[in-house]
Amino acid sequence: MAEWLSANEALDLLGTQPQTLYANVSRGRIKAKPDPRDSRRSLYRAEDVRRLAQRGAGRRKQAAVAAEAIRWGEPVLNTAISTIDDGRLLYRGRDAALLSREATLEEVAGLLWGAGSLSLPQPGDASGQGIGAAFEVLARRAALDPPTVGRSPAVLRAEAAGLLADVGVALAGTEPRGAGLYTRLAARWGRSGTADRLRRALVLLADHELNASTFAARVTASTGASLAAALLSGVAALTGPLHGTAALSALGLIEEAERVGPERAVMNRLGQGVPIPAFGHPLYPEGDVRAVELMANLDVPDVCRELAEAGERVTGRAPNIDFALAVLTLSEELPREAPLVLFALGRTVGWLAHALEQVESGELIRPRARYVG
Numbered sequence: 001m002a003e004w005l006s007a008n009e010a011l012d013l014l015g016t017q018p019q020t021l022y023a024n025v026s027r028g029r030i031k032a033k034p035d036p037r038d039s040r041r042s043l044y045r046a047e048d049v050r051r052l053a054q055r056g057a058g059r060r061k062q063a064a065v066a067a068e069a070i071r072w073g074e075p076v077l078n079t080a081i082s083t084i085d086d087g088r089l090l091y092r093g094r095d096a097a098l099l100s101r102e103a104t105l106e107e108v109a110g111l112l113w114g115a116g117s118l119s120l121p122q123p124g125d126a127s128g129q130g131i132g133a134a135f136e137v138l139a140r141r142a143a144l145d146p147p148t149v150g151r152s153p154a155v156l157r158a159e160a161a162g163l164l165a166d167v168g169v170a171l172a173g174t175e176p177r178g179a180g181l182y183t184r185l186a187a188r189w190g191r192s193g194t195a196d197r198l199r200r201a202l203v204l205l206a207d208h209e210l211n212a213s214t215f216a217a218r219v220t221a222s223t224g225a226s227l228a229a230a231l232l233s234g235v236a237a238l239t240g241p242l243h244g245t246a247a248l249s250a251l252g253l254i255e256e257a258e259r260v261g262p263e264r265a266v267m268n269r270l271g272q273g274v275p276i277p278a279f280g281h282p283l284y285p286e287g288d289v290r291a292v293e294l295m296a297n298l299d300v301p302d303v304c305r306e307l308a309e310a311g312e313r314v315t316g317r318a319p320n321i322d323f324a325l326a327v328l329t330l331s332e333e334l335p336r337e338a339p340l341v342l343f344a345l346g347r348t349v350g351w352l353a354h355a356l357e358q359v360e361s362g363e364l365i366r367p368r369a370r371y372v373g
Contacts, residue, residue, distance in 0.1 A: 003272050004033070004043035007086060010320035018085055019209075024052060025285045030283060034173060042286055065322040068313070077218065077365070081112055082207040084283045086253050089290060089324070090205060096111075097293040100203040104180050105349060108206045115157050119338045120165040130337055134344060141166070141228035147225040155358065159227055160352040165201030166230070167279035171345045181345065194332040200297060201328060201342050204290040204321070207350030214238035214347075214354050222365040223357035234351035235344055245349075247339030249277035250326035254304055262307040266314050278326065279367060287318035294324040344365045 005013070010021055010030075021044070024030045030048040035041040082091050089096040091113055098106060110118035141163070148156060172185040179187070182202055186195035208214070217234035221227070238244035253276070257265040269276050275333045300308075304327045310321045325339035358365075 005046050005048040005049055006035070006043060007041065009047055010049045011046040013049050013051070019283055022084075022285050023282050024048075054070035068193075077215075078361075079209065079212055079354065081357060082209050082228060083348070084209060086163075087284060087286050089204075089208065097289050100139055100200045100293055103203055104199060105182065105202040105206060105346060106164075106180060109349040109352070110159075110202050112207060112349060113160060113356060115161075118144070119163060120161050120168070122177075123165055123169045128312040129170060130342060131235070131239070131340060131344060132172070133166050135232070137166050137170050138163075138228050138232040138235065138243045144234050145226035146227045147224045147226055148221065148355075152271050153264070153356070153360065156227065156356055157235070161357060163227055163231060163352065164348055167345065167348045171341050181187060185341070185345065189334055189338070191332055191334060192332070197214055197294075197297060197328060197332060198342065200327065201294055202346040204294055204347030205343055207347070207353060211243070212240075214351060215355040217351040218358045220355050221358040222361075222363060226360075227355050230355040231348060231351055235349065236343055238347065244340050244343040246278060246322040247325040247329070249338065250323045250338070251329065251339075253277055254326055256309060256328060257303050257307045262303060263308065263314075264308050268278055276315055276317075277309050278320055278323035279311045279315050281320045283319070284318075288320040288324075294321070295319075296323075298327055300327055301331055304330065 007018065007021065009020065014021060021030070025042075029052060031045040032042045035043050039107045040148045080092065082096075083261040084090070089107060091099060094111070096115040097125070106118050106120060110116055145159070168184070168340065173179050175187055177186060180199075180201035183195050185194075185202075186192050186198050208220075213234040216237040220233040221230040241249065253265060253269070256268065259265075260268070266276060308323065312318050322339070327343065328334065328342075329336070329338045
């Protein structure tokens with residue numbers, strides 16, 4: 001009979017971070033199964049763990065280790081901002097799911113920026129126009145704002161607050177005056193009754209350790225460029241279909257499920273050799289906690305619930321945050337741009353936190369290339 005290890009036992013043998021264990025599970029290198037004593041946790045096949053441990057990363061070439069690190073492997077940058085630990089997303093050690101039940105995005109910004117309480121400047125007169133407006137304001141400021149080098153953390157945090165306010169105007173508008181970002185966003189979409197659900201989504205999206213857009217923002221910040229330039233890099237990376245616009249693919253899948261039924265929609269995609277969008281996440285082998293938390297507070301339409309069940313049954317992977325954002329958009333009758341706008345507005349807080357942290361480190365991010373020509 002196969003021997004099984006707890007997560008802590010597996011990590012002790014591997015000598016790695018939890019993210020690496022989860023990545024090896026998602027790649028099929030380590031077999032995992034639910035812990036019969038606690039369904040929230042997993043057990044890992046000892047034979048697989050020991051085989052990987054014996055490889056000894058220290059005996060491998062540095063280039064090979066670095067190459068794997070940049071593909072869902074070991075962390076490549078130190079950060080005190082957020083991490084995923086045993087299936088939980090933590091913001092400076094605090095559970096993001098629990099924070100989303102009460103906190104606002106502005107309060108999370110104060111936490112992640114190390115600023116305590118945070119007061120945003122009063123918005124100007126411009127109305128929310130969406131992602132295009134955010135690109136415009138950030139491009140304009142990136143061309144004019146001073147670089148970060150030689151400026152104090154307090155001054156940079158004040159500048160970060162101004163940038164969040166500007167992005168907030170671009171994405172959420174200005175009305176009602178004096179209201180928080182989530183309330184203004186709900187008003188812009190004419191859905192005041194969904195304001196609290198938008199608040200929850202924004203908090204859950206505020207940061208997610210070293211994802212692609214955050215890495216882009218940190219690389220830019222590492223050069224000494226302005227905070228606005230770092231934000232612009234983050235927004236640009238976010239717009240890709242493998243990142244911030246993945247929820248659009250999930251909306252397409254839901255629409256197909258409405259036409260042909262959830263089971264058939266899933267089988268159609270698999271029959272075409274196309275992965276099922278918005279299911280599974282390498283850092284959450286037991287399910288994306290952000291999706292669970294967000295959907296627990298939604299009136300999930302039957303077609304979405306049945307699609308989630310069918311997708312998980314067939315693929316063995318639970319719905320992720322992109323699926324939850326698609327469900328939020330459908331159930332609350334939000335515009336199709338809603339997932340990307342929510343992602344951009346929430347993640348602006350995280351990008352700025354990482355940019356501030358990178359500036360404080362004083363290090364330039366400059367990986368090497370492995371020439372294969």
